[in-house]
Structure formats: structure tokens, C-alpha cells
Amino acid sequence: MDKGYIDVPGGKVWYKIxxxxxxxxxxxxxxxxxxxxxxxxxxxxxxxxxxxxxxDQLGCGGSDRPDNPxxxxxxxxxxxxxxxxxxxxxxxxxxxxxSWGGILALQYILDRKPDLDSLILCGSPASMPRWxxxxxxxxxxxxxxxxxxxxxxxxxxxxxxxxxxxxILSFYREHVCRLYPWPVSLERSFAETGYPxxxxxxxxxxxxxxxxxxxxxxxxxxxxxxVPTLLIGGRYDECTPAHMEEMHRRIPSSQLAIMENASHxxxxxxxxxxxxxxxxxxxxxxxxxRSAER
Numbered sequence: 625m626d627k628g629y630i631d632v633p634g635g636k637v638w639y640k641i642x643x644x645x646x647x648x649x650x651x652x653x654x655x656x657x658x659x660x661x662x663x664x665x666x667x668x669x670x671x672x673x674x675x676x677x678x679x680d681q682l683g684c685g686g687s688d689r690p691d692n693p694x695x696x697x698x699x700x701x702x703x704x705x706x707x708x709x710x711x712x713x714x715x716x717x718x719x720x721x722x723s724w725g726g727i728l729a730l731q732y733i734l735d736r737k738p739d740l741d742s743l744i745l746c747g748s749p750a751s752m753p754r755w756x757x758x759x760x761x762x763x764x765x766x767x768x769x770x771x772x773x774x775x776x777x778x779x780x781x782x783x784x785x786x787x788x789x790x791x792i793l794s795f796y797r798e799h800v801c802r803l804y805p806w807p808v809s810l811e812r813s814f815a816e817t818g819y820p821x822x823x824x825x826x827x828x829x830x831x832x833x834x835x836x837x838x839x840x841x842x843x844x845x846x847x848x849x850x851v852p853t854l855l856i857g858g859r860y861d862e863c864t865p866a867h868m869e870e871m872h873r874r875i876p877s878s879q880l881a882i883m884e885n886a887s888h889x890x891x892x893x894x895x896x897x898x899x900x901x902x903x904x905x906x907x908x909x910x911x912x913x914r915s916a917e918r
Contacts, residue, residue, distance in 0.1 A: 630679070630711045632704040634695040635688030639679035639708065643671025647906070648741045650718045651677045651709065653725030654813075655747075657696070657837075658821030660685030663813040664722060666895040670902060674718075679708055684818035696824040698840065702732045709738075718906065720744040723863070723888065724826075727752075730842055733849060740851045742909045744902065747857040747888045750871050751841040752833055758864045759831035762799055770794055774829075783828035792829050799862040800830060801889045810892065830862055846874035852909040853878040856901065858886030858893065879905065 627640035650670060654661045661678040662685070670676050680687040682695065682704060705728060709717065718741050721729035726748020732738065749755040763771060770791050777788035801810055827834035853875050855868045865882050872880040881901050886893040 629687075630708055632682060632707045633700055634682050634692065634704075635690050637679050637682055637688070637704065637708065638686035639677060639712070641675050641677050641712075642668050643673070643675045645671070645673040645675070647674040648716045648718055649675040649677060649714060650720055651712075651714060653705070653719070653721040653728050654678070654681065655723030655725050656681070656684065656817065656822055657701070657724045657825040658684045658818035659724075659813045660816040661813075662809045662816070663807075663889060663892065665809040666891045666898070667720070669895060669899045673903070673906075677712065677714070680816075681821075683821040685816045689818055689820075691820075693820070693824055696821050697836070698728070698731050698825075701728050702735060705729075705732050706736060706738075715739075716741055718742045718744065720746065721748050722746045722891075723748055724837075727837070727840065730846075730849075733851070734842060734845050742905070743849070743851050743853045744905070745853065745855050745868075745871070746891065747861050747863040748855075749863050749867055750843045750846055750874075751867075752837050753839065753841060754843070754867055755863060756831070756833045756838065758867060759799075759862055762862060762864075763795060763831050766794055778828065778832055783832075788828075792831075795829075795831060799860055799887050801892060802858075802860065802885075802887050803893055807892055810889065843870070843874065846871060847876065849875050850877070852905075854881065854902070854905045855879070856881040856883065856890065856898070858883050858888060858890040860887040861890070862888050 625642050629636040629638055652664050654664055660680050683689050719729050726745040773791040825835040825837050855872050857863055857868050872878050883890045883894050891898040
């Protein structure tokens with residue numbers, strides 16, 4: 625395993641590379657914003673055929689955590705991604721984004737038009753207003769007493785209260801990760817989340833988006849994506865199947881896979897099925913040996 629640090633705007637980010645296969649490498653973008661890479665560890669199974677690269681985005685995990693709110697912008701994270709790729713010499717690349725990581729990947733592709741072998745979006749929205757509306761519908765299906773606790777605390781600004789945190793857990797257990805108990809990798813991601821980043825860009829919870837991402841929407845630009853794309857998510861995903869189906873209709877050369885008995889972290893909930901599905905996608909696109917990049 626190779627690991628180290630890379631200079632990016634605002635500080636240094638930590639990365640690791642597992643696997644040594646000859647097929648095109650996979651760069652993985654974790655969710656959040658501000659979560660760490662640990663919950664993506666089930667993707668290490670893809671390292672039997674290729675290098676799989678993880679990094680903690682600035683502000684979380686093993687990376688620097690500067691106290692500078694001006695750094696928490698989509699454009700800065702896009703530049704960070706570009707510099708990580710350049711530093712690791714990833715001339716050929718499959719790009720994977722989970723949740724916020726897919727938002728980052730979409731912005732990178734639409735703005736920079738990079739050379740990629742393929743794109744995988746896992747539970748990633750193309751519209752945060754659509755995400756918020758869908759999550760409001762999902763939340764309304766929770767027990768009325770749970771919804772009342774959540775809405776009362778949000779109205780009062782008491783979202784750090786333990787009662788609020790306990791109330792949102794029922795939503796998370798249904799639509800984020802349905803495993804019980806949660807895997808250690810997910811627990812560690814929560815423990816090492818950069819909450820200043822999450823609060824600034826997202827808000828107090830997955831379903832209450834009050835940060836700078838609340839108006840982010842590239843749905844009408846998806847037709848510009850020219851690389852082969854796999855959209856994958858769970859039947860109970862907070863990024864709803866209907867949202868992913870609309871993205872699929874708009875992205876040329878895209879495939880859609882909805883995994884049953886799974887939610888937002890389908891790669892952790894159904895790892896064997898997920899690995900088979902992704903490797904099958906790779907078999908169709910860009911699985912030839914890599915050139916002599918680092």
C-alpha cells in the first residue's frame with residue numbers, strides 16, 4: 625500500500641493506494657462534504673484488478689483541517705481533485721463519486737472536461753433542490769413524533785441537541801445505511817467527519833440542506849457528459865431511484881443499477897453484488913492495461 629500527502633489549495637490532503645493490477649486505476653471521492661474515506665473501504669475489493677486510490681478531502685480524516693470557511697467551496701474542491709490527479713500521475717482514470725463525491729465529480733467533468741475512461745455515480749444527486757424535496761417526502765413517512773422532534777429542533781436552531789441527533793438516526797438507518805450494527809468503517813467516517821465543512825456546505829442533517837449547496841443544480845447540463853457513466857444506488861436511497869432515473873435519461877451512454885435491499889451506502893450493504901456490477905461495467909469500458917503513468 626502506498627500512502628502520503630499531497631499539497632492542495634489550503635493545506636495537505638492524505639491519500640492511500642491499494643491494489644496493483646494493470647487495469648485502469650480508480651480514484652474514489654468520498655461523501656459529506658466533510659466525511660472521510662473510511663466508509664468507502666468496501667471498494668478495496670476492486671483492487672484485485674487495478675489500483676484503487678482514496679484520499680481524505682481537505683478538512684476531514686487524515687488531511688489538514690484549516691480554520692478558514694472561505695475554503696469550503698465546490699470550485700476549491702474541484703481544483704483539489706485536479707491537483708490530486710496530477711500529483712499521482714493518473715493519465716488514465718475511472719472516477720467514482722459517492723453522494724457529495726458524485727457532485728464533486730460532476731462539477732469537475734462539466735467545468736474541466738477532463739479525459740476519463742468512465743464515471744461512476746453512487747447515490748449522487750444532480751440537483752440539491754430535488755434531493756431536499758425528495759428527502760422531505762421520505763422524512764414525512766417517519767413516525768409523527770420523530771418528525772415533530774426534528775422540525776421543532778430545527779426551527780429553534782437546536783440541531784446539536786442529543787434529542788435531535790437521536791431523532792435523525794431513524795431516517796439514517798432507513799435511507800443511509802440499513803446494516804445493524806453499522807460497520808466500523810462508517811462509524812469511523814462519522815467520528816472523523818469535518819463538521820465545519822459539512823455544516824457550511826450542507827447543513828445540520830442529510831435531509832435539511834441549508835448550506836451553500838442548497839441551490840446547486842446541474843440536471844440541465846447532464847447531456848454534456850460524454851464519458852460512459854454508471855449510476856448506481858439502493859432501492860431505499862435518500863438519492864431516490866426516481867432522481868437517478870432522470871439522470872440516466874439525461875446522460876448519454878449511461879447505465880442505471882438499482883440495488884434491492886440497500887440504501888445510500890449500497891457498496892457496504894451489498895458488497896459482493898456491488899463489486900460484480902462495477903467490474904462488469906469496467907469490462908465494457910476501459911479495462912485495458914494502463915499506460916506507464918505513476
